[in-house]
Amino acid sequence: MEKKRFTRTAIACALMALAGAAQADVSQRVEALLRQMTLDEKVGQLNQLSGKDFSTGPGSGKVRDIERDIRDGRIGSMLNIRGAAETRRVQALALQSRLHIPLLFGLDVIHGYRTVFPVPLGEAASWDLDAIEESARIAAREASAAGVHWTFAPMVDIGRDPRWGRVMEGAGEDTYLGSRIAAARVRGFQGTKLGGLESVMATAKHFAGYGAALAGRDYNAVDMSEHQLYETYLPPFKAAADAGVATFMNSFNTLNGIPATGNAMLQRDILKGRWGFKGFVVSDWGSVREMVVHGYANDLPDAAAKAITAGSDMDMESSAYASSLANLVRSGRVDVKFVDDAVRRVLTKKFELGLFDDPYRFSDPAREKAALADPRHRAAARRIAAESMVLLKNDGGALPLRKDARSIAVIGPLADARRDLEGGWIVDSNAATMASLVDAVRTHAGPGTRVAYAAGCDVACRGTDGFAAALDLARAADVVVLAVGESWDMSGEAKSRADIGLPGRQAELFDALKAIGKTPVVVIMAGRPLIFENVAQGANAILYAWHPGSEGGNAIADVLFGDVNPSAKLPMTFPRNMGQIPIGYQQYQTGRPVLDNGNSVYRSAYIDSPNTPRYAFGHGLSYTTFAYGDLRLSSTRMTPDGKITLQFTLTNSGRVAGAEVVQFYLRDPVASVVRPVKELKGFQRIALKPGEHRTVSFTVDRDTLSFFDRKLAWGAEPGTFELMVGSASDDIRLRQTIELTGP
Template sequence: MLAGLLLLGAGTVHASEPATVAQRVDRLLRQMTLEEKVGQLNQLSGKEFTGPANDKAVNMEREIRSGRVGSMLNIKGAADTRRLQAMALQSRLKIPLLFGLDVIHGYQTVFPVPLGEASSWDLEAMEESARIAAREAAASGIHWTFAPMVDIGRDPRWGRVMEGAGEDTYLGSRIAAARVRGFQGARLGGLESVMATAKHFAAYGAAIAGRDYNAVDMSEQLLHETYLPPFKAAVDAGAATFMNAFNTLNGIPATGHSGLQRDILKGAWGFQGIVVSDWGSVREMVVHGHAQDLPDAAAKAIVAGSDMDMESNAYASSLAKLVRDGKVPVKLVDDAVRRVLVKKFELGLFDDPYRFSDPARERAAMSDPRHRQAARATAAKSIVLLKNDQGVLPLKRGLGAIAVIGPLADARRDLEGGWIVKSDAATMASLVDAVREQAGPATRVSYAAGCDVACRDTGGFAAALEAAAGADAVVLAVGESWDMSGEAKSRADIRLPGRQGELFEALRAIGKTPVVVVMAGRPLIFENIAEQANSILYAWFPGSEGGRAIADLLFGAANPSAKLPMTFPRNMGQLPISYQQYETGRPVRDDKNIVYKSAYIDSPNTPRYAFGHGLSYTSFAYRDLRVSSAGMGPDGKLTLSFTLANTGPVAGAEVVQLYVRDPVASIVRPMKELKGFQRIHLAPGQQQAVSFTIDRDSLAFFDRKLQWAVEPGRFELMVGSASDDIRLRQAIEVTAR
């Protein structure tokens, strides 16, 4: 009976004439009042429904029952989503709700933060982690995740670098597509998939001074070349929705930017999905000084192409009157509503509005042991071995005593990072726990924090030094707490918090140079440790199984293979920083000759750790570079190939990286640009032929007219283990079309 009512609401058809989604949407639109249409563009937070009864929840329930709400966020769980969906089905046309949630790096099973996952350079693993998150979320009644964030970030002061894939456009584009595929699966409407959201459109990652919500000012060429491609990759991968950004772009708030939303996204790229505002960003155009009041903000947003208003109440309070007063064409409202209804039909909600709210499937998804196994494997692939002098790692098994020291040594919640849906610290192993598990009963494992994460005083250092004094090996766990990175967590100083660095120095002073494990949501500055430590593992916030994954690497149960997706600076003065540097008219060729050069007088130009850097417990040799042709014709391609060999003692994976350079161009090009990578696993002594196909797109750029073009001339091809560790080079000539 329920399905019949819903089909009636969607417009009936003759049995011999099955309706397409487009037909069903058109018929439903013809039945809707203007107020009901506006309601579909209204998204509200449902947090009020999760606590005690209150007036706001009562008013919101009234709006839902009257068809004035199209989507809810922050409602989760099969029971609660069913309850609110039942309210929506009491409306005149019985249009179901969409339930959205920030499922950023896991629902119940927490994977490494996205920046950490990006360090794996493993697209299949990232797609699988998104698929597991979707499986758990969808079984809990969620239809829509506000992920992936695909903003390029080159300033680690910006806390939201945690949510992205780092600084590189090519890597970010590949990861954006993988995560969209993982969340959405083979098709929308699958019971183990959710709608993905590419955010934040656009250029949010370039906020001035790395300060969240700040303005962005950049050239059109930089916008198109660096910041837009990951969004285009998300469109090509089939992303169902986009979210606009909080920032202004060259003076215009992204929420009201028709050039971004109408001309590029919906125009040139042909995007057919939903564009949702970020939380309150329609209302914030008034604060920006771009709109006079809330009705003006609503008009500017809908005209610019923002389909759904998240939490501003601008559309709900103003849009119908704006249409009736002739200030907003009704066709713009109809287009936005059509986009929302299409997704509801594609998800199958009109045929069964409760199909995603299944308590039995929810219980099964939350108890699947494969999810935690995948989280552990992904975390191990995401932890970067920054340094390993003298082969200190892996630790030898059978040591008499190991001391695990530091403010994050016994952390659990901090392992997960920010944007957690369901945290269950009781099921997690801290680093100390995991070291005890792997060290075995014959090894005595001691623990002392030394200080908390803020580390404002040294009162606990004595106990830490005492624990370390008699140990055969010392592991020091330092870094940020989970709430120091993420949205609204910009930091003016990204050095290790407080006096954590002094704890390292104190251990050194008693003759103990610890293995250092750093946990954080961004690149940090830790120069004393970088200079003096023998071994450093950068664990990011590694997730539910992060403690065990770190121990896997410490003891050699897994071999590090991760590579940095962001450059690590030496000091604050280098920010923002990226490997994509441009040659200047006065370049620095060596640190000894910097007079009247583009240099600092108090610091090298070079980063502490370069983009793509990451070590292994084995070694790899790059040999025998070959190209199929020394030149590329107008419509040609060529193949670059070489041999990769594992020349070390253990099996391992190497991420080989292809870079190109156009030395002479009408617009000066970066000295290196990533254009390909492959993750290759080899046994000791094994070698493998590796090849990359290079076409004209690999060598093209946006010229002064924003045309995608290749200019003829000489190009340099470079293959290596990191952006600053190039092993093989080859020049080619490209002819004109």
């Protein structure tokens, strides 16, 4: 046994030594190359332009200038160029430069390349880290085969205002869940190490605070305390960094008056200083130039000086570095050490990707053809889409649908949608290959079932002219399915909405169906939480499908007919009305809380609305039921260096197999800084057969109980803590109190 242990240790040490040697070799090669570079060549590595600039066509001066700049080594990276043939062609231009430094090709591969998965917020609803990692891995496999080296994902911004359109691109409102998902997506995109032929570099974006834009309006200013920044918005970025993310992208917004692109506190002090991040930082599109518009920089050269000094390594699309940086160094305005540091970081990633050894290694037409046609990818998209759909309501067992129904009317502006199933940020999909919801219902229903379809209105639904035909179909049907929600371009970047109700008169279509005695099963497709009070109150069943991707139509039908038992849980709180926004489960106790029965007027409450949301964070139903019981702790007292194990029994108390996402919450009722009334500290997704039970365990240690104090120091304070386990943030089934003793 000792000999085996020694052998394993020796092997581990040898592997570590090889990794260290490889990294040392990269460092030596980077330094050797850096010594050969002129200042202009160094600046070129920090300049990124879009391949869309090639679209002006052969013979234009713009095309010739870009190609000349690539051949002269004045461009380090191109974005929006894809395909094995095209990336090979453009890479060949770079290899004509004096030092033959290859280009990096970057692309927004947000939730799939050719195979489209649910929008990231929808995927987050699965709470399935393995599935989320798998979807990123498939996206990386397809993108890398098309010559792409680098994706600008994952977006790890915490989003607590559903008016902000980019909530669709993140993981929701919770810091703990967002951190776990950030790490999973990084692992999926990058694999075990950079340089694998089926991996791409990931980007943690947008650093930092972008998700807290005032009024939910994209690109707007952000103003928050440092405590809020450290407690809520930075942890997912730290998780991405710890997972080895290759790059960071800074954000468009100002943070407490300083544009993030020029914020040295974020980029130099925190990211590259305290966190020791070794990758590089790329600006968001034009954000260096936009510091002039913000009123933070006088002109483009001033913006370039402030960005590079603050730690922004690569300039995306501003051309600020290309036009100004060399002269800023020569004039003494910018220390060359900042340029060298940035270039060193960029070159390191190019070496790690293996591009200096084989610049065309990712541009393989045969591999591209095979990867984009792999049927396993569509199968995974269908499975993950179904796992992401949240059953919000199911009164009276309205779902699942019977496959032997005589007739089904599928109605609504999204009933026959294809492109809208995919959501925003699509790269290479073909909607013609997709099944709409109507198509999928026809496939799933029994041979004797008649399936009819009427739109009622388009997604904008400005009029009711089509309602009559839809109502006629509904009258003749045994079952009515109503598909409503957002079109693909109603959420995403620059898609903030002041009113997040169902678009146009869609809600009236539901009311019209109710009025003729046909209560429909409602399917809602969207990239964000919507407000739909009449539907929430009047429907018997509501399935929130998000924008579910390439296999979305089939996946919705899988859930509607019970082929898949829904298990997803909400990653964002759904408000009842606009006045409640922003709203989330992590509320802070006030001096006059809502539950203070001693005073019914002077309390922190609305006079015209409940404080509670329509659907809480973590909510999601199943076709079966789960019982929680037999809570037990290894101890109720814990020393600062100790641990406590919490255990309970989870039982599938229903009649069909299903999966439950059990959620572990904590409350610190008294602390030197007021703590939230509830914080997610753990979760597990557990599949059980009918009648099956399992012991579920969570470990509580000092880190579980820790928080940032008023001096931004991370630690735990002695006292009592409440442990809570449940099916949602508002559905706590088990509670117990523990005590952390003093040092």
